[in-house]
Amino acid sequence: MPTPVTDPSVIEGYLTDASNIHGHAEGLVRPTSTEEVSAILRYCQANNIAVTVSAGRTSTTAAAVPQGGWVLSMERLNTIHHIGQDTAQADGGVFLGAFQTEIEAAGRFFPPDPTSRHECSLGAAIACNASGARSFRYGPTRPWVLGLTVVLPNGEVMEVKRGDSVPDDWPVVDWVEPHVKTAAGYAPTRDAVDFFIGQEGTLGIITRATVRLTDLPAEIMGVLAYFPSRASLLRFVDVARTAARADRGGAVSPRCLEYYDSNCLELAAKRVGGVPSDAVCALFCEQEVQPSHEEDGHMAAWWEALDEAGALADDTLIATDTATREMLLSLRHAIPAGVNEEVVANGMPKVGTDLAVPDSALPAIMDAYEAAPMRHVLFGHIGDNHLHLNLLPKNEGELARARAFYGELVKTTISLGGTVSAEHGIGKLKTAYLADMVGPEVIARFRALKQRLDPAWILGRGTMLTQ
Numbered sequence: 001m002p003t004p005v006t007d008p009s010v011i012e013g014y015l016t017d018a019s020n021i022h023g024h025a026e027g028l029v030r031p032t033s034t035e036e037v038s039a040i041l042r043y044c045q046a047n048n049i050a051v052t053v054s055a056g057r058t059s060t061t062a063a064a065v066p067q068g069g070w071v072l073s074m075e076r077l078n079t080i081h082h083i084g085q086d087t088a089q090a091d092g093g094v095f096l097g098a099f100q101t102e103i104e105a106a107g108r109f110f111p112p113d114p115t116s117r118h119e120c121s122l123g124a125a126i127a128c129n130a131s132g133a134r135s136f137r138y139g140p141t142r143p144w145v146l147g148l149t150v151v152l153p154n155g156e157v158m159e160v161k162r163g164d165s166v167p168d169d170w171p172v173v174d175w176v177e178p179h180v181k182t183a184a185g186y187a188p189t190r191d192a193v194d195f196f197i198g199q200e201g202t203l204g205i206i207t208r209a210t211v212r213l214t215d216l217p218a219e220i221m222g223v224l225a226y227f228p229s230r231a232s233l234l235r236f237v238d239v240a241r242t243a244a245r246a247d248r249g250g251a252v253s254p255r256c257l258e259y260y261d262s263n264c265l266e267l268a269a270k271r272v273g274g275v276p277s278d279a280v281c282a283l284f285c286e287q288e289v290q291p292s293h294e295e296d297g298h299m300a301a302w303w304e305a306l307d308e309a310g311a312l313a314d315d316t317l318i319a320t321d322t323a324t325r326e327m328l329l330s331l332r333h334a335i336p337a338g339v340n341e342e343v344v345a346n347g348m349p350k351v352g353t354d355l356a357v358p359d360s361a362l363p364a365i366m367d368a369y370e371a372a373p374m375r376h377v378l379f380g381h382i383g384d385n386h387l388h389l390n391l392l393p394k395n396e397g398e399l400a401r402a403r404a405f406y407g408e409l410v411k412t413t414i415s416l417g418g419t420v421s422a423e424h425g426i427g428k429l430k431t432a433y434l435a436d437m438v439g440p441e442v443i444a445r446f447r448a449l450k451q452r453l454d455p456a457w458i459l460g461r462g463t464m465l466t467q
């Protein structure tokens with residue numbers, strides 16, 4: 001077993017993540033193999049030492065923040081083992097973006113695309129069931145995972161592949177997940193691979209993963225459409241979503257549908273040209289060009305659907321060449337840059353949501369977001385009814401109001417049949433929201449499962465469930 005680093009100045013670099021919450025730890029271990037991970041966990045279980053797995057530390061929910069004990073960094077478990085035609089295999093600590101770059105260089109495609117993919121790890125993307133814009137077409141990370149090497153809290157190493165069942169004596173976590181994109185709570189499954197997806201480093205450490213690959217799309221069409229009203233945009237979303245679900249190879253079958261409200265457009269207009277003054281909101285979409293339609297077939301179908309929905313046709317841009325697509329993307333990039341600038345100027349953290357609701361509840365949750373009692377921007381994955389409301393408080397009073405408003409939105413989301421986390425996970429910040437969503441009986445089942453696998457609760461203490 002590697003000797004833990006105890007120098008506080010080294011450990012200091014591992015005490016926080018993107019949540020900006022600060023934790024504490026007495027030791028840091030950086031294993032280089034599954035065997036070392038196993039030895040560490042055996043030792044920690046025997047000595048009741050808490051272990052927090054830490055990878056890219058991009059968690060926005062403090063999942064990677066230790067609350068004492070040791071930090072187990074995945075940074076030295078970072079080898080890509082194999083890239084083939086249908087599958088690829090890598091260590092859990094490999095950066096997701098680097099893995100995807102290698103896969104695409106080999107002419108294949110691994111779709112999960114969290115915005116943080118160049119800073120986050122493959123193992124954590126699996127542990128948190130990460131997703132991104134193109135999850136609208138490809139789903140989250142879950143369906144792309146074929147096999148895992150997992151080290152259990154007692155140090156036992158498990159090799160699991162799709163179709164394997166978890167041992168009979170592990171409790172069944174029987175509950176009905178909301179019928180939306182979700183990354184909240186243990187998966188109600190006995191499939192041994194699915195079981196370890198979305199557990200946020202509380203049931204096992206993923207040291208190696210085998211994933212499924214698909215065809216790399218030959219050509220992508222980018223669409224930036226402006227709308228004079230939310231109603232016309234929602235008409236288009238409805239048409240495009242229904243078409244995409246009915247026929248994945250159809251002329252209108254977007255892989256992502258990304259929404260921007262008027263506040264986003266105002267921010268963007270300060271940085272990039274071409275934002276029309278009469279636009280109330282906008283959509284950025286991508287369409288993979290299918291051989292059966294070619295570019296012209298897609299273009300014609302998209303123009304028609306946009307026109308029928310009432311988009312601002314003169315300002316809408318559809319592009320297949322890389323230079324114009326990059327230009328469309330510059331609008332997307334201008335928004336986080338603008339938000340960050342305001343956050344710095346305000347000297348207050350932003351408060352961001354990660355809620356998703358069923359299709360039928362989209363207008364209702366948008367009404368709720370738009371009633372925000374302070375400066376805000378609203379953008380995100382509208383195809384999955386998963387919008388990020390960013391509240392931008394300017395002082396302590398507004399920060400308190402933003403947090404209270406977030407709590408109200410959580411209640412509204414639950415009442416609409418939605419999830420308290422669509423992609424960022426529960427971590428340490430949303431355990432109460434998870435409890436509100438699933439209720440005490442399901443929490444008791446989650447706890448029984450945790451207790452069975454990790455009787456001393458050494459792994460990921462404080463994440464998902466409070467002890």
Ligand SMILES: Cc1cc2nc3c(=O)[nH]c(=O)nc-3n(C[C@H](O)[C@H](O)[C@H](O)COP(=O)(O)OP(=O)(O)OC[C@H]3O[C@@H](n4cnc5c(N)ncnc54)[C@H](O)[C@@H]3O)c2cc1C
Nearest residue numbers: 055056057058059063114115120121123124130131201206
């Ligand atoms: C700017 C920004 C954009 C983001 N965009 C997205 C997005 O689009 N979609 C999305 O889903 N998320 C997004 N996130 C959240 C975050 O990037 C993801 O949750 C990501 O999966 C975390 O990866 P990480 O390597 O940084 O993990 P860490 O933050 O280090 O850890 C996250 C959790 O995973 C556990 N963990 C880490 N490695 C392992 C392992 N090998 N085995 C078991 N458990 C492990 C940790 O213990 C912790 O509980 C974003 C974050 C930021 C800061």
